[in-house]
Amino acid sequence: MSLLLCNSAFAQPTRSKPQTTSFQIDQPWSAAVDVRSDIVMLYGIGDDFPARAASWTGKGYDVQFMTGIAWGNYQSYFDGRFDGKQHDADIQRERDGTPILHGPTVPYVVPSRSYLEYMKTQVKAAIDFGVTAIYLEEPEYWARGGYSETFKQEWQDYYHFPWLPQHESPEATYLSSKLKYHLYFNALKEIFSYIKTYSESKGQRVKCFVPTHSLLNYSAWEIISPEASLAALPGMDGYIAQVWTGTARVPNYFNGVKKERVFENAFLEYSSVLSMTAPTKKTVYFLTDPIEDGVRSWDDYKKNYEATFTAELMFPTVNHFEVMPWPNRIYLGKFPVENKAEPQPIAPAYATQMQVMINALNTMPQAASHVSGSRGIAVLLGNSMMFQRFPTHQGYEDPQLSNFYGLALPLFKRGVPVDLVHMENLAYPEALKDTNVLLLSYANMKPTSPLVHEKLAEWVKAGGVLVYYGKDADPFQQVKEWWNTGNFKYNTPFEHLLKVMQLPPAQQDAAYTYGKGKVYITRTDPKEIVLQPNADQRFIKQIQQAYENDAHAGKMVFKNSYRLDRGPYTLAAVMDENEDQKPLIIQGPLLDLYNPELPVLQSKSIAPNQQAFLYRLAPAKQAKAPAVLAAAARVYDFKVQQNIVSFSTKSPANTNNVMRILLPANPKQIEVTHQAQPEPATHTWDAQTSTLLLKFRNYSEGVAVKIKL
Known part of the structure; x- marks a missing residue:
C-alpha cells in the first residue's frame, strides 16, 4: 500500500489532565519501553504508522508525529519515486563536493521548493492518521556546506547576483550563513502554515513544534539554524530544547583550561532556549537523555545525566519535559562497563534511579522561586553567532566559542546565575525587564537590524547598565551589512549603537552616562578573559561595580553553589574551579532522589563538581x-x-x-x-x-x- 493511500485514522484516548511529559521512539509499543509519559512522539511516517500508533494509543498514550526537517529516511525523494526526478542537487555538500550525511544513506538537505512539497506529503499523512501535534526537528544547515547546485541557485534567487564561494572572504561566509538561516526559516514557515491550514480543513488544529539544539551548541558545532526567529511565527507552538550530555559536554575554556563543564554548559544551554520563548509565551519542553549518541561507559552516562537533569530543573517556569529520546536504546542497548570485556545492558540500579527521576517530572510543579544568586545580569545573544564559525578568515579565531563564554563563565563559576537574552526578542517589552546589567560583544556576532540598537538605547536611557567588550577588529565587522550600506556609513555596528545614544566613538576603554543609565566600553575581546589563567579579575570587579554602584541592584554575592527549592524538591550544584571548595550542606530530613534506595538523610553534603536532587520531608x-x-x-x-x-x-x-x-x-x-x-x-x-x-x-x-x- 502506498503512503498516500494509507490514511486510516486511529483513535486517540480521551484526556483529563494537562500533558506535560513525552518521549520519542520509532518502534511499536513493547513492555520493555513503556515509560508511561503522557505523549509518545512517534518518529517517521510510512505504511506501518497506523499499526505503530495504534499500539501506543491502546496503552493510553497521546500519539504525536516527529520527523527531521533537514534529514530523514527520504530516499523516495532522492531516487525519483516521489516525482520522477532525481534530487541529488539538493544534498548539502562541502567544498570538494563531498555530501554531508546524517547516516550512510541519509543526507542533509537543501530545502528546495520540490523538497518542501515532498515534506508536505509527510505531514499530511500524519494529520490524516489523527496525530495531535507535529514535531519537525533539527532544521540544520552545516556551516561547511553551501556548495551544492541547489544552494547556488537559491543564492542567485535571494541575492540577485552570482554565487560566491564562502571560503573566499568573510563577506561570502556571512552571506552564505544568512541564506542557510533564511532557507530553513522559510521552510518551517511554509510547512507550519500548511499543517495549520490542512488540519483545520479537517476540523482539527494540529500543533507545531521545533525540537532544536541550543544556539550555543549549534554555534559550537558549526551549524546554521533559524533558532530564535521561529518563535515569532504564527504557526509555531513551541520548542523542545534538545540539551543532553552530548551537547553539554562540549569543552570550553575557563581560567586558561579547556575541559568539559557539563552542568555549567547545560544550564547555559537551557537558558538560551528558554530566552528564545519566554517573551513569546510559546511552550518549551526541556529534554535530557540518560545516555547519548556517543558510545561511552554507563558510569559516564550516569554522572553527566545527573548534571544535565539538575540543570534543566533549575528553571522553575518550565514544567514540560521530553523525559528521554529512544528508550529502546536505553533499556535494550548495551554499553561499556569498567572491568567488563563485553558491553553490558543497563544496570538495574541505574534503571531504577532513572525511573525515579523521570516519574518526578510527571508531577513537577512550576514555581515562583529563583535559583540562588545575584539576579539581573544577562548576556546578549544573537542568531548571527552561528554565522562566523566556519571558515575562519585573516587568522581570527574564537576557540570553543570563547567570546561568549568569556562573558558568562567567570560570573557563573562564582555563583552568579547569568541570564541570556536574544536580541531577536528585544522588541518584546519583557525581554529586558528583569535585567540590570547587560553584557554585550560583537566579536562573535553582529546585530540583525538597527532596531536592536534602538531598543538597547531605550533600555540604557531608562536606567540599564550596558557593558561592552570587544576590539571590533574581527574580519566580519566589515561585511556588507545594514550598518555600512544605504544611509548608514559606520565602520562597525557598535559605532552605530554609540551614535544612537549620542555618545562619541571610543577607540580606548571608556565609560559614559546616557540618560539614567551607563555604558562601559572595554576594548578587549571576551575570549581573552578565559583563554589565560587569572585574566578575569578586572572583569569581575567591573561587573560588580556596574551592578552595585550603577544599577543599584544590591550587593553582588559570590559563592560556589546553586540551589533551587521547587515545591518539595531541592536542586543543588556545587562549582569546582572556585576559591571556595567547601561542600554545600542541605539539612534534612531528605530523600536522595539520585540514590535508587531512596534513603532518608538527616543532611546532604554536596562536594564541588557534584549535583543533588532531593525531596524535603516533614517530621512525622x-x-x-x-x-x-x-x-x-x-x-x-x-x-x-x-x-x-x-x-x-x-x-x-x-x-x-x-x-x-x-x-x-x-x-x-x-x-x-x-x-x-x-x-x-x-x-x-x-x-x-x-x-x-x-x-x-x-x-x-x-x-x-x-x-x-
Whole structure:
C-alpha cells in the first residue's frame, strides 16, 4: 500500500489532565519501553504508522508525529519515486563536493521548493492518521556546506547576483550563513502554515513544534539554524530544547583550561532556549537523555545525566519535559562497563534511579522561586553567532566559542546565575525587564537590524547598565551589512549603537552616562578573559561595580553553589574551579532522589563538581495525608478509603520499583499483586518521617498495591 493511500485514522484516548511529559521512539509499543509519559512522539511516517500508533494509543498514550526537517529516511525523494526526478542537487555538500550525511544513506538537505512539497506529503499523512501535534526537528544547515547546485541557485534567487564561494572572504561566509538561516526559516514557515491550514480543513488544529539544539551548541558545532526567529511565527507552538550530555559536554575554556563543564554548559544551554520563548509565551519542553549518541561507559552516562537533569530543573517556569529520546536504546542497548570485556545492558540500579527521576517530572510543579544568586545580569545573544564559525578568515579565531563564554563563565563559576537574552526578542517589552546589567560583544556576532540598537538605547536611557567588550577588529565587522550600506556609513555596528545614544566613538576603554543609565566600553575581546589563567579579575570587579554602584541592584554575592527549592524538591550544584571548595550542606530530613534506595538523610553534603536532587520531608508530627513521594514507576488510581490506601503502578518490564510513601502510621498489612497474583515485595518503616519504603518488581501491565493501616 502506498503512503498516500494509507490514511486510516486511529483513535486517540480521551484526556483529563494537562500533558506535560513525552518521549520519542520509532518502534511499536513493547513492555520493555513503556515509560508511561503522557505523549509518545512517534518518529517517521510510512505504511506501518497506523499499526505503530495504534499500539501506543491502546496503552493510553497521546500519539504525536516527529520527523527531521533537514534529514530523514527520504530516499523516495532522492531516487525519483516521489516525482520522477532525481534530487541529488539538493544534498548539502562541502567544498570538494563531498555530501554531508546524517547516516550512510541519509543526507542533509537543501530545502528546495520540490523538497518542501515532498515534506508536505509527510505531514499530511500524519494529520490524516489523527496525530495531535507535529514535531519537525533539527532544521540544520552545516556551516561547511553551501556548495551544492541547489544552494547556488537559491543564492542567485535571494541575492540577485552570482554565487560566491564562502571560503573566499568573510563577506561570502556571512552571506552564505544568512541564506542557510533564511532557507530553513522559510521552510518551517511554509510547512507550519500548511499543517495549520490542512488540519483545520479537517476540523482539527494540529500543533507545531521545533525540537532544536541550543544556539550555543549549534554555534559550537558549526551549524546554521533559524533558532530564535521561529518563535515569532504564527504557526509555531513551541520548542523542545534538545540539551543532553552530548551537547553539554562540549569543552570550553575557563581560567586558561579547556575541559568539559557539563552542568555549567547545560544550564547555559537551557537558558538560551528558554530566552528564545519566554517573551513569546510559546511552550518549551526541556529534554535530557540518560545516555547519548556517543558510545561511552554507563558510569559516564550516569554522572553527566545527573548534571544535565539538575540543570534543566533549575528553571522553575518550565514544567514540560521530553523525559528521554529512544528508550529502546536505553533499556535494550548495551554499553561499556569498567572491568567488563563485553558491553553490558543497563544496570538495574541505574534503571531504577532513572525511573525515579523521570516519574518526578510527571508531577513537577512550576514555581515562583529563583535559583540562588545575584539576579539581573544577562548576556546578549544573537542568531548571527552561528554565522562566523566556519571558515575562519585573516587568522581570527574564537576557540570553543570563547567570546561568549568569556562573558558568562567567570560570573557563573562564582555563583552568579547569568541570564541570556536574544536580541531577536528585544522588541518584546519583557525581554529586558528583569535585567540590570547587560553584557554585550560583537566579536562573535553582529546585530540583525538597527532596531536592536534602538531598543538597547531605550533600555540604557531608562536606567540599564550596558557593558561592552570587544576590539571590533574581527574580519566580519566589515561585511556588507545594514550598518555600512544605504544611509548608514559606520565602520562597525557598535559605532552605530554609540551614535544612537549620542555618545562619541571610543577607540580606548571608556565609560559614559546616557540618560539614567551607563555604558562601559572595554576594548578587549571576551575570549581573552578565559583563554589565560587569572585574566578575569578586572572583569569581575567591573561587573560588580556596574551592578552595585550603577544599577543599584544590591550587593553582588559570590559563592560556589546553586540551589533551587521547587515545591518539595531541592536542586543543588556545587562549582569546582572556585576559591571556595567547601561542600554545600542541605539539612534534612531528605530523600536522595539520585540514590535508587531512596534513603532518608538527616543532611546532604554536596562536594564541588557534584549535583543533588532531593525531596524535603516533614517530621512525622507534621506529616499530612497519605501520598507517594517518589517512585520508580508511575502511580495511578491513588485512593484513600477509611484505613486503606490503594493504587497501581506501571513502568517498563524487567525493572525494579522503589517507592517512598507518606502514611499516618506504620501499616498493619501490605498486599502487592500482579494480575491478581501475589508479588514478592519488601518494605521498611521510617518512624521519624512517617514514610514507608516499598520495593517490588515492575510490570507494564500494572501492579496493584493495597496498604491497610
